[in-house]
Amino acid sequence: VRSAFVGNAGIISFSPGRTLALKAETHNHPSAIEPFGGANTGVGGVIRDVMGAAHRPIAVTDILCFGPADHDGPLPAGVHHPLRIRDGVVAGVADYGNKIGLPTVAGAILYDPGYTANPLVFCGAIGSAPDAEIPSGPNAADRVIVLGGRTGRDGLRGATFSSATMDASTGEVAGASVQIGDPIVEKLLIDLLDDIRHLYSAITDCGAGGLSSSVGEMAETVGADVELSVAPLKYPGLAPWEIWLSEAQERMVVAVAPENVATVAERCAYHGVEMTDLGSFTGDGRLVVRMHGAVVLDLDTTFLHDGRPQRTMDYNPPSPARDVGPSRVCHDPAATLLRLLAHPNIASKESVIRRYDHEIRGATVVRPLVGWNGDGPADGVVIAEPADTHGFAVGIGVNPWYGLHDPEWMAHAVVDEAIRNVVAVGADPSKIALLDNFSWGDPRRKSTLGELLAAVEGCCAAALAHQAPFVSGKDSLNNEYVVASGERRSVPPTLVITAVAHVPDADRCITPDLKAAGNVLFLIGPTSADFAGSHFDKIDNTVDRPGRVSPPDSGAPARYAALHTAMRAGLVSACHDCSEGGLAVTLAEMCIGGGLGAGVVALPHTDATVSWFAETAGRFVVEVAPDAVDEFTTILGADAFVIGEVRQEPSLTIVGGTPVSLGALAAAWRTFS
Amino acid sequence: MSRPVALIIRAPGTNRDNDVALALDLAGAEPVIATAAEIIANPALIGHARIIVVAGGFSYADALGAGRLLGHELASAFGDEIRTHVGRSRPVIGICNGFQALVRAGLLPGGEVRGALGDNESGRFDCRWVRLAPVSQRCVWTAGLTDDIDCPIAHGEGRFACDDATLTQLTADDRIALTYQVGPGNETANPNGSVADIAGICDDTGLVLGLMPHPENHVLPRQHPMNGRRDGRHGTGLGLRLFEQGVRHAKEL
Numbered sequence: 001v002r003s004a005f006v007g008n009a010g011i012i013s014f015s016p017g018r019t020l021a022l023k024a025e026t027h028n029h030p031s032a033i034e035p036f037g038g039a040n041t042g043v044g045g046v047i048r049d050v051m052g053a054a055h056r057p058i059a060v061t062d063i064l065c066f067g068p069a070d071h072d073g074p075l076p077a078g079v080h081h082p083l084r085i086r087d088g089v090v091a092g093v094a095d096y097g098n099k100i101g102l103p104t105v106a107g108a109i110l111y112d113p114g115y116t117a118n119p120l121v122f123c124g125a126i127g128s129a130p131d132a133e134i135p136s137g138p139n140a141a142d143r144v145i146v147l148g149g150r151t152g153r154d155g156l157r158g159a160t161f162s163s164a165t166m167d168a169s170t171g172e173v174a175g176a177s178v179q180i181g182d183p184i185v186e187k188l189l190i191d192l193l194d195d196i197r198h199l200y201s202a203i204t205d206c207g208a209g210g211l212s213s214s215v216g217e218m219a220e221t222v223g224a225d226v227e228l229s230v231a232p233l234k235y236p237g238l239a240p241w242e243i244w245l246s247e248a249q250e251r252m253v254v255a256v257a258p259e260n261v262a263t264v265a266e267r268c269a270y271h272g273v274e275m276t277d278l279g280s281f282t283g284d285g286r287l288v289v290r291m292h293g294a295v296v297l298d299l300d301t302t303f304l305h306d307g308r309p310q311r312t313m314d315y316n317p318p319s320p321a322r323d324v325g326p327s328r329v330c331h332d333p334a335a336t337l338l339r340l341l342a343h344p345n346i347a348s349k350e351s352v353i354r355r356y357d358h359e360i361r362g363a364t365v366v367r368p369l370v371g372w373n374g375d376g377p378a379d380g381v382v383i384a385e386p387a388d389t390h391g392f393a394v395g396i397g398v399n400p401w402y403g404l405h406d407p408e409w410m411a412h413a414v415v416d417e418a419i420r421n422v423v424a425v426g427a428d429p430s431k432i433a434l435l436d437n438f439s440w441g442d443p444r445r446k447s448t449l450g451e452l453l454a455a456v457e458g459c460c461a462a463a464l465a466h467q468a469p470f471v472s473g474k475d476s477l478n479n480e481y482v483v484a485s486g487e488r489r490s491v492p493p494t495l496v497i498t499a500v501a502h503v504p505d506a507d508r509c510i511t512p513d514l515k516a517a518g519n520v521l522f523l524i525g526p527t528s529a530d531f532a533g534s535h536f537d538k539i540d541n542t543v544d545r546p547g548r549v550s551p552p553d554s555g556a557p558a559r560y561a562a563l564h565t566a567m568r569a570g571l572v573s574a575c576h577d578c579s580e581g582g583l584a585v586t587l588a589e590m591c592i593g594g595g596l597g598a599g600v601v602a603l604p605h606t607d608a609t610v611s612w613f614a615e616t617a618g619r620f621v622v623e624v625a626p627d628a629v630d631e632f633t634t635i636l637g638a639d640a641f642v643i644g645e646v647r648q649e650p651s652l653t654i655v656g657g658t659p660v661s662l663g664a665l666a667a668a669w670r671t672f673s
Numbered sequence: 674m675s676r677p678v679a680l681i682i683r684a685p686g687t688n689r690d691n692d693v694a695l696a697l698d699l700a701g702a703e704p705v706i707a708t709a710a711e712i713i714a715n716p717a718l719i720g721h722a723r724i725i726v727v728a729g730g731f732s733y734a735d736a737l738g739a740g741r742l743l744g745h746e747l748a749s750a751f752g753d754e755i756r757t758h759v760g761r762s763r764p765v766i767g768i769c770n771g772f773q774a775l776v777r778a779g780l781l782p783g784g785e786v787r788g789a790l791g792d793n794e795s796g797r798f799d800c801r802w803v804r805l806a807p808v809s810q811r812c813v814w815t816a817g818l819t820d821d822i823d824c825p826i827a828h829g830e831g832r833f834a835c836d837d838a839t840l841t842q843l844t845a846d847d848r849i850a851l852t853y854q855v856g857p858g859n860e861t862a863n864p865n866g867s868v869a870d871i872a873g874i875c876d877d878t879g880l881v882l883g884l885m886p887h888p889e890n891h892v893l894p895r896q897h898p899m900n901g902r903r904d905g906r907h908g909t910g911l912g913l914r915l916f917e918q919g920v921r922h923a924k925e926l
Contacts, residue, residue, distance in 0.1 A: 094798060098827070099731045101688025184686040184734045272685055272710070357800045359825040362692050362890040367898055374802055374898050386695060386893055507895050515902065 001433070001469050003134060008052035008204060009127070010471025012433045014502065015390035017131050021055035024124035024435045024498050026476035030158070031121040033170060034178035035080065035088025036095070041155075042123040043096040044181040044249055047190075048205035051252060054135055055127025056194050058361065059383055060097045061106040062123050063396055063496050064089055065439075067116030069344060069672075076483050077168035079117045089121055094355045099183035100190070103364050104356035105381040106394040106498075111344040114400070114492040117481035118166065120439050122496050126383075126394070129197075137201025138218055138255030140283025144226050145200075145264065146211070146276045148189050148251040152234035154179045155247025159208035165442065167482040177247075185250040185273075192271040193252070199260045199267075206251035212244045214253040215278070216287060220305050225288040226279035228296070240291040255281055315449035320406035324529040325547035328536060330609040333584065334660045337612070337652075338668040339539045340581040341588055346535065347672035350375055362386050365506050366393070366425050371513035376593025377669075379577055380421040380499075384506030391506030395421025395499040399580070401533030402549045403493030407451040409549040410533075411458025411495055412465075416556060416617040418499035419466055420577035424620060426509045426567050427501035429560040434463060435498040436473035441480045441490025451493050452477075459495070466557050468499070510567055512576030514594025517648040519573055520629050523583065523641045525559055525619035527604040527611060535580045536613040553618040559639050563620065571632045574623035583643075584612040584654075586621050588665045591652050597662055599653040600644040608656070676703040677723030677923040682771075684709045684743045688730035689889065693768060696889035697726065700916035702923070709746050712754075719754040723923040724764050727771030729827075729887065739790070739830045740770050744777025755780065762926055764813050764919045765881040769828055772873070772883035781883045783876035786842060788835035790885075794866025798829035802898055803864055803886055804856025804910070805872050811847040812875035813922040814882040814915055821854055823910035824891040826864055831885035833867040833874070840868055850875045850882055882919075888912025 002019055003011040009023035027042025043060060050057045066089075067082035075081060080088075086109075097104040102125075158177040164170075193203070206214045211231075215224055228243045238246070256264050261277065268275040282288075287304060289297035300307075330336050340346055353368050358381075366382035369375050384391030397418030402410035415434065423429050436459055443449045463470055479491040503509065531537060532547035566572055574594070578586045583604070591598055603611040623646060624632045633640045647653075650662035679702040683690040694704035702724060712718050719725065732743035747755065759765060767775035773790050775781040782788045793799055802825050807818035835843070843849055851873035855862045863870045865885070873884030891912035894900055 098798060099686065099688075099734065101730060182734075184731065187688060188685055270708075272708075354800055355798050357798075357827040359800060359827055359887065359890050360689060360692065362695065362892070362896055365895055365900075370898065372899075372902060384895075386896070507900075509901060511901055513902070 001471055004469065004471040008049040010433065010435065011053060011134065012471055013131065014392065015388065019129050019131050020392065020500065021050045021053040021127040021129065022433060022435055022500050023049040023472050024122055024437050024496065025049065025474050026437060026439055027121045027123060028118065028439060028476055028479055029166060030178040031085065031089050032119050032166065035085045036092040037178040037180045039089040039092030039121050040096045040181040041179050041249055042121050043093055044183065044186055045207050046123045046125040047100065047186060048207065048252065050125045050127035051190060051193055052203055052205035053127065054197065054203055055129040057102055057125050057127045057190060058363065059126045060102045060104045060124065061394060061498065062093050062104060063108045063398060065110045065115040065120035065494060068111050068113055071116060076117050076481060078170060082116055085119050090352050090355060096181050096183045098357045100187045101360055103358045103360050105358050105364060105368060105383065106396055107368065108396050108398055109349055109352065110398065112400065112492060117489055118479045118491045120479065120491060120494055122437050124435065124498055126500065135200060135202050138222055138281040139201055140222055140281055142201055142255040142257055142281045143261055144215060144224055144278040144280060145254045145256050146231065146251060146278055147192065147254060147268065147273055149182060149185050149248055150232045150234045150274065151243055151246045151248045153238065153242055153246065156242060156245060158247045165478050165480045165482055168484065179249055181249050188271050188273050189250065189252055192267060192273045195267050195271065196264050199264050200254040200256050202255040204253055206253060208247060210244065210246045216304060218253060218255060219281060219287050219301050221285065221301060223282040223285040223287060223301055224279060225282050227290045229292045230276055230278060232274055232276055240296045244289060313443065313449055314446050315453055316446040317450045318407055318454050321546050322548055327529065327607065328531050328609050330613065333612050333654055333657055337584045337588060337660065338664060340535055340585050341665060341668040342671040343535060343539055344672045346581050346585060348670050351673040365391055366509045366511060370511040371593030372595040376513050377589040379424040379512055382425050382503050382506060382509045384503065389505055389507065391503035393422035393425050393427035393501050393503050395419065397497040398494065399533065400492035400494045401538060401543050403495065404544065405532040406549040407493050408454040408458040409551055411455040412462045412552045413550050413617045414495055414497045415459060415462035417579055418497040419468060419560065420620065422499045422501040423560045423564060424510065424512065424575045424577045427503045429564050430467065431502035432466065432468040433500050434468050434470045436470055437496040438475040439479050439491055439494040440477050443477050455493060455495050461552060465552065510572055510575045512574055512590050512593055514590045514596040514598065514623055514646045515573040517596060517646050519623045519625050519646040520642060521598060521644045521646060522622045522624060523604050523619060523643045524563060524622055524636060524639050527614055527616050527619065529607065529610045530614050530616045534613065534615045550615060550617040556618040559618065562636050562639065566632050566635045569631065571624060571628040572622055573625055576621050578619040578621065580615065582613040582615050588652055590621060591662055592666045592669055597647040597649045597651045598644055599647050600655050602643050603655060604641055604643065676701060677920060678703045678705055678721055679724035679726055680718060680722035681706045681726045681728050682709055682712060683728055684732035686731040686734050687728050689768065689887065690728040693726055693728050693889040696892045696913060696916045699892050699913055700920045702920045709743065713750045716751050716754045719751060719758055723926065724919060725755065725758060727767035727774050729769030729771055732770055732774060740773030740777050743774040747774055747780065748778035752778065759878055759880050762880065764922055766814060766919060767883040768887060768889065769885055772885055773830065775881065775883045780881055781876055782843065782848065782874055783881065786839055788833060788839060790830055791832045791834050792830050793832055799864055800825060800827040801864060804854040805851045805886060806854045808852055809847050809850040809875055811879040812850040812882055813879050814919045815850045816918065818914055818918060820914065821910060822888055822912050822915060823856065823897060824886050824888045824912040826886045828885055831865045833871045835868055843874060846877060848875050848877065851884055888915045
């Protein structure tokens with residue numbers, strides 16, 4: 001870890017001579033009232049965060065939460081239909097990512113009624129840079145240089161409205177706060193910043209709060225004196241406060257030593273980027289803002305950064321039920337499996353993924369769609385520069401339904417899920433960095449704050465258990481909507497974990513699609529009756545049924561290390577983690593991706609319903625060629641449990657049940673779009 | 674000669690310039706990336722180049738239409754230099770947005786032959802891998818290629834359209850350079866509704882090639898999505914072969 005929770009993004013050492021910058025952001029409220037622009041500027045903003053950490057962006061991720069696509073009842077006043085929001089958000093993400101020339105790789109789409117009035121849009125970006133000193137300025141006498149787009153009234157008060165509770169009037173009042181991005185201008189900025197990497201002593205992006213927060217942050221301790229009248233405007237007539245607070249997109253602020261300003265100006269002219277010298281960093285610790293020379297703001301930067309009183313807030317800790325609760329009964333596992341595969345949260349996301357360019361840069365090694373036909377389900381994705389053996393995997397963990405039952409164990413489970421996703425494709429479990437994004441309701445409610453605290457504790461415990469550091473994160477609270485009657489509707493507790501991990505050999509990544517008939521299928525990791533918040537319950541709309549969320553599994557880290565050892569030894573043909581829908585869905589997805597069948601001869605639990613559909617964390621299904629079975633079993637020890645084999649015959653045969661044809665599995669998985 | 678200079682033209686919004694630079698480097702050329710503005714200021718850059726490449730992306734944000742503004746520059750700001758380049762039997766390639774720009778500039782299909790690129794039949798941007806058959810023996814970029822090429826498409830406006838007479842003439846003149854084939858991930862072969870499954874065409878000299886897919890994103894075996902599934906077949910379908918043909922021609926001049 002080179003930098004964590006300071007500056008714009010977390011920074012980690014990667015391969016020899018390179019570092020990676022990681023950041024994930026939310027753009028929830030903007031996407032609720034203007035889906036295209038909200039998501040569009042969300043992507044643009046998180047890419048600038050990585051640029052603001054002095055890294056060149058190389059990949060983008062997106063995790064989207066919407067109300068049910070088939071919602072057909074009345075909608076709260078001012079709320080768009082989930083389909084309109086989804087289509088706008090997807091178009092906004094695609095527009096920015098495709099035009100700026102970055103692959104949109106990892107992601108997830110969740111549908112739940114809890115997101116109807118408050119959709120969530122998480123945008124992430126990953127950047128790469130030569131392993132050099134992180135710029136340590138600004139230094140006194142450096143110039144305050146603004147690069148990129150012009151300043152207008154656009155986005156004024158965006159930060160304020162993004163943190164407020166929404167109601168029927170939000171769209172009307174704050175609609176103008178949401179902008180449409182200009183990815184081409186930001187692309188020029190990327191190229192420029194690559195070119196002048198050695199010429200600036202500090203850098204940050206203009207995001208929420210505009211110049212006030214970017215210059216204000218950079219001026220911490222050193223101080224600055226800036227003149228607003230020289231800022232290039234989109235149109236005349238802006239008041240000083242409007243220039244200072246404008247959230248106009250595609251702007252960066254750099255600190256440049258006076259002797260380097262001319263060179264920076266020359267490079268700006270070459271790249272077609274507008275540059276303005278607003279003033280200087282002074283060294284006197286005061287933030288002074290002028291308009292035509294007259295002082296309009298003069299603040300002590302120590303007060304500005306640390307002067308606010310710490311708030312004290314009360315909370316009520318949640319008291320989750322941690323016994324397994326009533327047992328689940330399934331009379332027709334085959335029919336249940338097909339319903340699970342067709343559920344929007346599990347079904348193929350191909351119609352969305354195809355709209356994102358995930359090939360640009362030629363560095364995408366494992367794609368978001370994999371398999372014999374290039375359209376099967378995947379775990380993590382892997383990125384590796386064409387000339388490099390080293391790669392990195394990106395995995396996502398998110399499960400708000402667990403969060404409704406047990407925020408602490410939910411957090412543990414989604415950290416585990418993100419880690420499983422990267423381990424499954426061949427990443428080294430000892431080299432993982434994590435990002436957290438919390439989207440919750442109003443934390444002034446004691447129960448909400450209690451849930452939040454419990455989730456943070458779950459994150460801490462999981463990070464320590466897996467020895468995987470959190471390097472950056474972001475919270476977005478107040479994801480609530482007040483309906484006319486005064487009732488408050490909050491999103492379910494939504495924690496998105498992004499895992500980024502080192503892949504030692506990008507030429508030998510593992511994918512989940514089955515490879516060859518006759519290979520042996522192992523289930524790795526114990527199964528127990530963990531059904532709280534499961535999709536087994538969700539397909540019957542009984543996601544609130546009592547039960548237990550998958551508990552922290554102290555055996556998981558050693559198991560992942562052993563699995564990685566087996567992968568490095570070339571013993572693993574395919575690997576897929578078990579998540580929503582349990583073992584049955586995992587196997588079905590491996591069959592769909594491989595175009596092959598599977599026969600299951602042994603169940604991991606005495607209760608068949610638990611075996612098939614429980615959502616115990618810490619598990620993978622692994623395909624191993626017959627001649628590698630002995631060595632694999634030696635490495636995995638007691639964790640290696642043979643459940644069946646890969647078959648040419650295109651069906652999934654459940655022991656004691658009727659076979660389900662591969663065609664039926666694939667058709668169910670592709671029902672929803 | 675050793676490594677012929679390949680001049681890669683980019684405009685604001687071009688974003689596959691580095692990808693195609695890698696492909697040309699691996700194919701044995703010396704890639705030089707220059708902005709259209711630089712070339713306008715210094716047209717001699719074209720004179721030094723053995724190969725001209727118009728890279729993919731969203732030039733000028735595709736304002737006024739995909740490739741239109743860049744096409745206008747290609748036609749008017751340094752159109753004479755490009756025509757001189759072709760007159761000296763030096764090859765040109767336009768990929769994706771570069772193809773769109775060459776069509777807008779009137780360099781493709783070229784002469785009296787009329788064709789255009791329209792919205793994909795699906796009405797959507799589409800990113801997927803496709804299989805291409807090299808067809809034309811007139812085109813210096815595809816002549817002599819025997820193996821199919823696997824590579825991705827990533828475009829919203831790639832449907833090649835022309836009237837029946839034009840299609841007959843392009844076929845008769847052996848100017849259909851590449852066609853979409855059935856392959857993994859595209860069982861319906863044609864991803865965008867192009868006439869006669871056309872993925873790329875050349876001008877009547879065979880020197881100027883325009884294509885929608887991105888062979889520059891398949892220059893290493895591991896870039897292929899089936900890399901982990903095709904033991905013993907590594908190396909097949911490389912888009913690199915196309916660039917090697919162009920570089921070979923440029924070297925032989």
